[in-house]
Amino acid sequence: MSDIRIRPFGKHTLLIEWPAVISPDIHAELLAYRKLVKLFSDQIAETVISYNAIALHLKPAQSPSALKKQLEETLSLNEVIALKPTVCWELPVCYNSKLALDLDSFLESKQISLEALIDLHSGVDYHIYFCGFLPGFIYLGGLNSALHQARLAVPRTRVPAGSVGIAGSQTGIYPQESPGGWNLIGRCPVPIFNPLNSQRPSPFNAGQLLRFVAVSYKEYLDIEKQVASGIYQLTKKEIQ
Amino acid sequence: MIEVQHAGFQSSLQDAGRFGYRSFGVPWSGPMDHYNAGLARELVRNPHDATILEFYQKGPELLFSKEAIIAVTGLHFELRINGESKELYQAHYINPGDRLQVSTATASNFGYIAIMGGFDTETVLGSTCYYPGITQRSRIEKGQQLYFHQQDLPQVASRSRLRSLEEMFKVTELPILLGPEFELLSKEQQELLWNSSHTLGRNNSRMGYRFDPIQGLQLAGILTGPVQAGTVQLTPGGELIVLMRDAQTTGGYARILQLLPETISILAQQLPGTKLKFVNQSL
Numbered sequence: 001m002s003d004i005r006i007r008p009f010g011k012h013t014l015l016i017e018w019p020a021v022i023s024p025d026i027h028a029e030l031l032a033y034r035k036l037v038k039l040f041s042d043q044i045a046e047t048v049i050s051y052n053a054i055a056l057h058l059k060p061a062q063s064p065s066a067l068k069k070q071l072e073e074t075l076s077l078n079e080v081i082a083l084k085p086t087v088c089w090e091l092p093v094c095y096n097s098k099l100a101l102d103l104d105s106f107l108e109s110k111q112i113s114l115e116a117l118i119d120l121h122s123g124v125d126y127h128i129y130f131c132g133f134l135p136g137f138i139y140l141g142g143l144n145s146a147l148h149q150a151r152l153a154v155p156r157t158r159v160p161a162g163s164v165g166i167a168g169s170q171t172g173i174y175p176q177e178s179p180g181g182w183n184l185i186g187r188c189p190v191p192i193f194n195p196l197n198s199q200r201p202s203p204f205n206a207g208q209l210l211r212f213v214a215v216s217y218k219e220y221l222d223i224e225k226q227v228a229s230g231i232y233q234l235t236k237k238e239i240q
Numbered sequence: 241m242i243e244v245q246h247a248g249f250q251s252s253l254q255d256a257g258r259f260g261y262r263s264f265g266v267p268w269s270g271p272m273d274h275y276n277a278g279l280a281r282e283l284v285r286n287p288h289d290a291t292i293l294e295f296y297q298k299g300p301e302l303l304f305s306k307e308a309i310i311a312v313t314g315l316h317f318e319l320r321i322n323g324e325s326k327e328l329y330q331a332h333y334i335n336p337g338d339r340l341q342v343s344t345a346t347a348s349n350f351g352y353i354a355i356m357g358g359f360d361t362e363t364v365l366g367s368t369c370y371y372p373g374i375t376q377r378s379r380i381e382k383g384q385q386l387y388f389h390q391q392d393l394p395q396v397a398s399r400s401r402l403r404s405l406e407e408m409f410k411v412t413e414l415p416i417l418l419g420p421e422f423e424l425l426s427k428e429q430q431e432l433l434w435n436s437s438h439t440l441g442r443n444n445s446r447m448g449y450r451f452d453p454i455q456g457l458q459l460a461g462i463l464t465g466p467v468q469a470g471t472v473q474l475t476p477g478g479e480l481i482v483l484m485r486d487a488q489t490t491g492g493y494a495r496i497l498q499l500l501p502e503t504i505s506i507l508a509q510q511l512p513g514t515k516l517k518f519v520n521q522s523l
Contacts, residue, residue: 009420010498013468017420020463046262048466048489055466057262131265132464132490135373139464176373193264195364195374202264 002026004033006071008064009055016071018052022141024127026052028082031207035083036075043067049130049206051139088125088209090235091173091188093164094220095121099187100163101156106149106183117185120144121171122212128204136175136193136202140210143171155181162188164212175202186212189223190234203234241305242386248300248342250446251380253359256289258367258374262489268469269369270485272350272446272508275405276313280354283311283331290358291368293380295351299342300380302353308334309393314351315406315509318343331356333393348409348509349444357389371486409509411516414499418522419472421494424459432457433496437515438480446486449507451516453478459494467491470499472518482507 002018009015016033018026034047034054043062048055058064095118097103107114126140133139143166151167156179159165163174165182174180175193193202204210213235215223226232254277257270271277271294281290293300299317311331312319319326320341326332334340342351361368364375372378380386425433432454441450458478467473471483473493482499483491484507497518499507510516 007420008417009466009495010417010468010470011501013466015420015466017465022463046260048262050465050490051463053465055468057468130490131263133265133488135261135264135266135371137265178373193373198365201261201266201365 002029006068008068010064012058012060012062012064014056014058014064014067014071016054016056020052022051022129024141025082027127027129028084028207030054032081032083033075037071039074040067040070048132050132051129051141083207084239085127085207085209086239087205088211088237088239089128089204090211090213090237091192092190092215092219092223093122093186093188093212094215094217095186096217096220098217099220100184102152102165102183103185106166106185110147110149112146117147118214120147121185122214125209125211126171128206128208128210130206131202131204134175134178135195137172138192138202138204138210140171143169145169147171149183151181152183155179159184160187161191164188187220188212189215189220190227190232203236209239242308242388243303243305244300244380244382244384244386245303245339246301247380247382247384248295249298250296251300252294252370252378252446253291253361253368253380254294254370255291255358255368257485258365258369258371261365265489266365266374267371267486267489269367269371269446271352272485273352273505274502275408275505276315276350276509277352277354279329279405280311280313280352283313283329284309284354284356286354286356286358290354291361292355293353293359293386295342295353296349298344299351299353301342302340302386304334304338304340305336306390307336307393308388309356310334310340311354312342312351313354314342314345315348315409317345317351347511349511350508355388356393357391360387360389409506411506411510413517413519414503414507415521416472416503416518417498417500418520419495419498420465421459421462421474422496424494425457425474425496429457434518434520437517440510440512440514440516441479442512444484444512446484448484448487449482449510451480451482453480459496461492462494464490464492465495467495468498470501470504471495472497472499484508 129139159180164186167182438451
């Protein structure tokens with residue numbers, strides 16, 4: 001178990017931090033710790049995680065420094081057993097310039113073929129770290145360094161929902177239409193955030209894996225129809 | 241029912257906030273100024289989580305087709321009903337056909353219109369707060385119909401008039417706590433931070449307020465981490481960005497300070513160009 005640091009962050013929040021690196025191992029420890037912290041859920045209103053931090057937003061009248069003391073006294077770090085991913089989601093993506101405004105310029109600037117891009121981008125199990133930035137936006141780790149690309153100099157005012165993009169060393173999916181400066185290389189026909197589902201607005205959990213599966217333009221349109229008629233199911237594979 | 245004849249600026253509906261979905265990247269939202277929003281609700285005897293209308297600097301023009309009791313709060317807006325000037329911080333009886341206008345503000349940013357029973361709008365993820373990508377609308381628009389929960393109204397609106405909060409919002413200092421990355425500032429930068437008057441910029445919204453850069457005060461970005469309303473971020477370009485009610489749940493700028501919860505409402509009402517000092521309350 002890594003060294004962690006626990007301190008108040010404002011009047012009603014406690015921040016628990018691991019070393020500031022993007023690492024599936026550290027993140028697995030963090031998730032295991034988050035599970036243990038549920039023992040104190042009577043004091044906690046909401047929990048936000050990132051790559052290396054847990055923010056516990058406390059209920060009114062609860063004190064971050066009192067909870068810090070309780071965590072330090074009762075949670076032995078040796079008890080924390082890092083959890084391995086058990087689920088991999090498969091998300092269809094159509095890599096086609098009809099759906100992705102930056103695809104051609106991206107291939108040109110990287111001097112790679114469309115086939116190579118698809119292999120590099122969809123041939124990987126990405127690690128789901130957390131939700132942030134926009135409602136339902138998931139931070140993914142594991143983008144091949146051959147695909148790293150700086151953000152657009154001038155962000156677009158409208159990026160369509162489902163757009164799959166690359167910014168720096170990150171790849172991600174826009175959960176809804178929004179402004180944005182990512183290089184758009186593909187589009188996913190399946191909505192990944194549904195605010196009308198109050199039980200589970202996003203199907204993904206931190207610590208799971210996600211793989212992009214390349215589909216043709218025709219398959220993209222078929223899936224879009226299935227989504228519209230409510231019969232499409234995302235594929236979820238159990239990992240042994 | 242109410243028809244929106246003019247929307248005002250950045251007008252939205254807000255209840256107490258959208259709680260329970262931060263782990264999905266959903267902000268808390270809620271009124272920018274809890275004090276004025278709370279007073280508006282009290283004046284029409286609404287519960288603290290009733291949905292109210294918030295506007296920024298310029299109020300809307302509303303045409304009522306049903307009777308209602310309303311109250312408007314905010315500093316130095318002008319309220320007119322059928323062209324006749326009316327008091328803020330007081331409940332007013334509205335008859336069918338009445339036209340309500342709220343003028344431009346000169347002394348503050350946010351104003352509130354509460355209606356007895358509360359506005360009736362879609363609840364998404366447990367809240368009525370407008371937010372892009374969550375509710376169908378992110379702003380109130382011209383021509384839109386607004387609905388409210390009807391109830392039997394008393395014969396006359398309550399006479400009680402609450403004193404405006406004017407004095408509370410006249411501040412030159414903001415009491416503040418240290419944020420997680422405060423320790424990354426050099427001794428000189430810390431002194432700059434405490435000793436400088438920080439000038440509020442023009443580019444402010446429900447997501448964040450910006451202070452003009454101060455020479456010598458900047459920090460590199462951090463690995464994206466949790467943020468909240470009241471987090472003061474320092475950018476590599478030297479801008480101080482205070483996150484407000486609609487801020488994202490995580491961010492990649494150094495979090496050097498954290499406002500006390502009650503101070504967020506005070507900052508929300510400060511005009512562009514206001515000079516403020518931060519005062520360390522962590523001592």
